[in-house]
Amino acid sequence: MSKAFYVTTAIDYVNGQPHLGHAYEKIIADVIARSRRSLGQEVFFLTGLDEHGQKVQQAAQAEQKSPQDYCDGLAADWQAFARTLQLTNDDFVRTTQPRHKEFVQAMLSRLQAAGHFYKASYTGFYSTKEETFLTEKDRRPDGTFDASYGDVVELKEDNYYFKLKAHQAWLIEYLEQNPGFVQPDYRRNEVLGFLRNNDLEDLCISRPASRLNWGIPLPFDPDFVTYVWFDALVNYISIPAAHGDPAVTALLENPAQAAAPAIQYDLWPAALHVIGKDILKFHAVYWPIMLRAMGLPLPRQILVHGWWQKDGAKISKSTGNIVDPIAVINEWGLDAFRFYVLRELNIGPDGNWTDAGFRSRYQAELANGLGNLVNRSLSMLKRYRNGVVGAPSKELEADAQNAIAETRTLLESNQLQAALLAIGTLITRANQYVDQTAPFRLAKDPAQAERLDEVLYNLTESCRVLAVLLWPFLPGTACKIYAQLGLDGAPDQFSQAAWGQLKAGHVIGEPAPLFPRKDI
Numbered sequence: 001m002s003k004a005f006y007v008t009t010a011i012d013y014v015n016g017q018p019h020l021g022h023a024y025e026k027i028i029a030d031v032i033a034r035s036r037r038s039l040g041q042e043v044f045f046l047t048g049l050d051e052h053g054q055k056v057q058q059a060a061q062a063e064q065k066s067p068q069d070y071c072d073g074l075a076a077d078w079q080a081f082a083r084t085l086q087l088t089n090d091d092f093v094r095t096t097q098p099r100h101k102e103f104v105q106a107m108l109s110r111l112q113a114a115g116h117f118y119k120a121s122y123t124g125f126y127s128t129k130e131e132t133f134l135t136e137k138d139r140r141p142d143g144t145f146d147a148s149y150g151d152v153v154e155l156k157e158d159n160y161y162f163k164l165k166a167h168q169a170w171l172i173e174y175l176e177q178n179p180g181f182v183q184p185d186y187r188r189n190e191v192l193g194f195l196r197n198n199d200l201e202d203l204c205i206s207r208p209a210s211r212l213n214w215g216i217p218l219p220f221d222p223d224f225v226t227y228v229w230f231d232a233l234v235n236y237i238s239i240p241a242a243h244g245d246p247a248v249t250a251l252l253e254n255p256a257q258a259a260a261p262a263i264q265y266d267l268w269p270a271a272l273h274v275i276g277k278d279i280l281k282f283h284a285v286y287w288p289i290m291l292r293a294m295g296l297p298l299p300r301q302i303l304v305h306g307w308w309q310k311d312g313a314k315i316s317k318s319t320g321n322i323v324d325p326i327a328v329i330n331e332w333g334l335d336a337f338r339f340y341v342l343r344e345l346n347i348g349p350d351g352n353w354t355d356a357g358f359r360s361r362y363q364a365e366l367a368n369g370l371g372n373l374v375n376r377s378l379s380m381l382k383r384y385r386n387g388v389v390g391a392p393s394k395e396l397e398a399d400a401q402n403a404i405a406e407t408r409t410l411l412e413s414n415q416l417q418a419a420l421l422a423i424g425t426l427i428t429r430a431n432q433y434v435d436q437t438a439p440f441r442l443a444k445d446p447a448q449a450e451r452l453d454e455v456l457y458n459l460t461e462s463c464r465v466l467a468v469l470l471w472p473f474l475p476g477t478a479c480k481i482y483a484q485l486g487l488d489g490a491p492d493q494f495s496q497a498a499w500g501q502l503k504a505g506h507v508i509g510e511p512a513p514l515f516p517r518k519d520i
């Protein structure tokens with residue numbers, strides 16, 4: 001059993017349909033998972049749904065459904081969405097699954113036994129409408145609260161708290177000494193700034209079952225359910241436990257709690273958690289402390305992406321300012337969508353979706369760039385040489401080698417946008433080569449037959465190399481290129497990119513446009 005490259009996404013609240021932001025994060029993680037597999041690593045890719053908590057309970061109530069029925073209905077949509085995006089996830093976690101709930105309870109019992117929790121009562125101003133405690137900051141200078149909070153009552157409530165305070169010093173030191181732990185750097189600095197300038201408060205890890213019952217009961221006090229974040233973060237280890245990961249099953253008193261898995265994986269610590277900037281504190285502060293308290297090593301890296309807006313404004317269901325990924329995919333194809341989100345926005349900063357920007361990248365980079373290169377290269381080979389590949393030639397080999405080496409380095413450091421740019425240089429170079437060598441002119445001159453063979457070889461082989469490099473990003477397109485080249489299987493191993501694998505005498509398949517031009 002070898003250690004797998006274990007990559008996760010945040011698990012989404014199941015209180016509506018997936019939107020652009022959810023799709024973006026899943027595509028980042030999928031491209032990373034595919035890249036690592038292509039580079040020969042064993043990978044385990046986990047995504048899923050966060051089904052407990054107040055937001056879900058309220059959404060279910062609004063539809064007059066039981067929370068479980070409500071979640072079951074939406075979970076089917078979200079799982080179908082994962083398939084639409086062609087995610088290569090190895091498992092799909094739902095936090096209402098027994099395998100997860102049992103693990104959370106085992107972990108809570110363990111932390112309780114080790115003295116990490118205490119019970120205390122809190123008195124504060126409670127908004128019944130928002131179902132949350134308000135703070136002094138929510139109060140107006142005259143001491144009253146905004147009408148939007150509805151009735152605000154002073155409430156005394158018992159809860160369980162996790163002793164976070166004690167962990168502040170080592171976490172600061174850890175972040176200082178492990179610059180790769182949170183990426184990009186400015187997100188790491190944000191966490192460090194927060195930790196250096198604030199004293200951590202102990203974390204409330206329960207909610208009274210009388211006010212919120214849609215959660216995992218505390219095993220040591222059934223009057224309470226687990227606070228949703230203390231439940232959700234644990235998915236990153238409960239699923240490894242379900243797959244028999246020895247690092248995590250060792251925590252269980254009775255390892256039989258994890259049903260005997262068909263294949264046993266060695267997963268924890270995760271190589272990578274991919275998350276959005278809004279949930280950084282939960283992942284870079286609470287989660288490492290929870291892990292430390294459980295005696296588990298920390299994940300290798302937390303990779304933090306930015307947020308998408310549309311037309312310069314917040315994406316919001318209520319204002320109707322949304323991008324429906326399914327509609328875009330139906331109109332333009334999955335690979336055009338996968339391409340745009342990674343090409344347009346580097347992992348880190350915020351991005352802005354505009355339909356015009358999407359169309360112009362489609363036209364310039366997919367239809368006129370990649371699509372045109374593959375279509376004219378293969379069509380010329382078909383027309384002038386009956387689709388038969390000539391003797392290998394090395395004129396574009398160095399260009400291909402550069403793109404291959406750069407792409408490999410960039411994929412190994414999860415720089416997906418830069419990798420697409422590196423691949424783009426080979427597309428541009430090969431398109432230029434067509435214009436410079438003018439095969440359509442060579443074809444008219446019988447004395448240039450050998451030169452034409454050479455040119456066509458360089459073009460066809462470049463298309464093949466591009467299919468391999470693009471496979472993690474555009475899996476469907478890469479497979480189509482391979483099929484049009486008359487090659488079997490998928491271009492899913494990076495080593496296949498090495499120049500010169502098309503052999504003389506090989507007959508290609510039928511060329512067909514990859515990205516139909518659209519009149520716009």
Ligand code: MSP
Pocket residue numbers: 009010011012013020021022024025050232233234274275276277278279306307308309315
């Ligand atoms: N359930 C929690 C996460 C628990 S992880 C143990 C949650 N769910 S969420 O559905 O609100 O968000 C899921 C992910 O989608 C988060 O990483 C979040 O940053 C991301 N996005 C939600 N809207 C987004 C954009 N508009 N743009 C990019 N990503 C965004 O938080």
